[in-house]
Amino acid sequence: MIASVTRPTQAVVDLAAIQTNVATIQSHLKEGTKTFAVVKANAYGHGAVAVAKAVLSQVDGFCVSNLDEALELRRAGIESAILILGVIMPEQVPQAIAHDVTITIASLEWLDLAEKAAVDLSDLTCHIKVDTGMGRIGLTEAEDVNRLMAELVKGGARVTGLLTHFATADESDVTYFEQQLERFKRILADLDVCPPLIHTSNSATSLWHGETIFNAVRLGVAMYGLNPSGHHLSLPYPLKPALSLTSQLVHVKWIQAGQAIGYGGTYRAKQAEWLGTVPIGYADGWLRYLQGFQILVDGQPCEIVGRVSMDQIVIRLPKAYPIGSSVTLIGQDGDMVITATDVADYARTINYEVLCLISDRVPRVYL
Numbered sequence: 534m535i536a537s538v539t540r541p542t543q544a545v546v547d548l549a550a551i552q553t554n555v556a557t558i559q560s561h562l563k564e565g566t567k568t569f570a571v572v573k574a575n576a577y578g579h580g581a582v583a584v585a586k587a588v589l590s591q592v593d594g595f596c597v598s599n600l601d602e603a604l605e606l607r608r609a610g611i612e613s614a615i616l617i618l619g620v621i622m623p624e625q626v627p628q629a630i631a632h633d634v635t636i637t638i639a640s641l642e643w644l645d646l647a648e649k650a651a652v653d654l655s656d657l658t659c660h661i662k663v664d665t666g667m668g669r670i671g672l673t674e675a676e677d678v679n680r681l682m683a684e685l686v687k688g689g690a691r692v693t694g695l696l697t698h699f700a701t702a703d704e705s706d707v708t709y710f711e712q713q714l715e716r717f718k719r720i721l722a723d724l725d726v727c728p729p730l731i732h733t734s735n736s737a738t739s740l741w742h743g744e745t746i747f748n749a750v751r752l753g754v755a756m757y758g759l760n761p762s763g764h765h766l767s768l769p770y771p772l773k774p775a776l777s778l779t780s781q782l783v784h785v786k787w788i789q790a791g792q793a794i795g796y797g798g799t800y801r802a803k804q805a806e807w808l809g810t811v812p813i814g815y816a817d818g819w820l821r822y823l824q825g826f827q828i829l830v831d832g833q834p835c836e837i838v839g840r841v842s843m844d845q846i847v848i849r850l851p852k853a854y855p856i857g858s859s860v861t862l863i864g865q866d867g868d869m870v871i872t873a874t875d876v877a878d879y880a881r882t883i884n885y886e887v888l889c890l891i892s893d894r895v896p897r898v899y900l
C-alpha cells in the first residue's frame with residue numbers, strides 16, 4: 534500500500550525519545566549487559582531503518598523476525614549484528630551467510646532438512662533457541678541442544694548464542710516465570726559447551742526480572758516507550774512513548790437531532806450538534822472496534838460516532854472548529870494524553886498490536 538503523503542494523517546515518531554528510553558533502560562541493567570534492539574515488524578510500526586539508525590551507537594545489534602527484515606537493514610547500510618528471532622528455511626542459509634545475518638536454530642529436524650538440502654553451513658553464525666514453556670519454537674532437552682551444537686560446529690557453523698523466551702514476564706504471578714527460568718538453568722548446567730551470549734530477556738523481563746538477565750537483553754516495546762503489561766504492572770521508571778498518530782479535520786458540519794451517521798446508521802444524534810470528519814479508518818489500522826473511543830481536538834476529548842469506515846471517521850465536536858484543525862488519535866494535546874495502551878484497552882487488545890496495525894498508508898514522519 535502506498536503511503537498517502539498528501540493526506541494530513543501521520544505517524545510522528547520522536548527518535549530522541551527512543552534514544553532516551555534505550556539509555557534509561559540500560560542505566561538499570563547490570564554493567565556489561567549487551568543490548569539488542571528489537572526492530573521487527575518495521576520497528577513496531579515506527580520504521581525499522583530510521584529506528585535502527587537512531588540507536589545504532591547505543592546497542593550491540595538488532596533483532597528482526599525474518600530474513601527480509603534483516604536484509605532491509607543491510608540494504609540501508611547497517612553493519613551491526615542482526616539476529617533473526619524466527620525460523621528461516623535451510624534454503625535461505627546462503628543468503629544469511631552472505632549478508633552476515635545470525636539465525637536462530639530451534640530444532641534437530643531443521644538440521645536434518647539442511648543436510649537433505651545439502652546446505653553448506655560453514656561460516657553460518659547462529660543462536661540456539663530453547664523452549665522452556667513458551668511453546669512456539671525451540672529445543673526442550675539439554676542433550677538435544679548438545680547434539681545440535683556439536684553437529685553445527687562439525688558443519689563449520691559458529692554457535693554464538695543460546696536463548697529462551699518467557700511467556701508471563703509481564704504478569705504479577707511469577708510461578709510460571711520461575712518454572713521457565715528453572716528449566717533454562719537446568720539446560721544451561723547440562724551443556725557441554727556454553728555459547729558466549731545467553732539471553733532470555735524481552736522488555737518485560739528486563740523491567741521486572743532484572744535478576745534473570747544472563748548477559749544480553751532483547752528490547753522491544755519498552756524502547757518505544759510503552760509498558761509491556763499494558764496497565765497491569767507499573768513501570769519501575771518512566772519511559773516516553775515515541776509515536777503519535779495525528780490528523781486534521783477535513784470536514785465540519787452542524788447536524789440536526791435524529792440524523793444518522795456512517796454505515797448501518799448505528800449513530801443517531803440526540804440533539805443538534807457539531808461533527809467533524811477525520812481522514813483515517815480501518816485501512817490505516819484504526820480498528821472498527823474503536824467506535825465510541827474519544828480522540829482529541831484542541832485538547833478536548835471527542836467521541837468517534839458511527840462506524841469506523843475504511844478511510845474516514847466522524848467525531849462529535851464540542852463546538853465548531855475550522856477545517857484543518859489538528860486531531861490527535863495517539864499522543865498529547867494540551868493536558869490530555871492518549872497512549873497506544875488506552876487505544877488497546879478500548880479495543881480489547883494490547884499496545885503492541887495497536888502500533889503494528891498502523892498500516893503503510895500512514896506516512897512516518899520523524900522529529
Ligand SMILES: *Cc1c(COP(=O)(O)O)cnc(C)c1O
Pocket residue numbers: 571573618698734735736737751752753754755761
Ligand atoms: C518480539 C520479541 C522480543 C521483544 O519483545 P518485547 O516484549 O517487545 O520486548 C524479544 N524476544 C523475542 C523472541 C521476540 O519474539
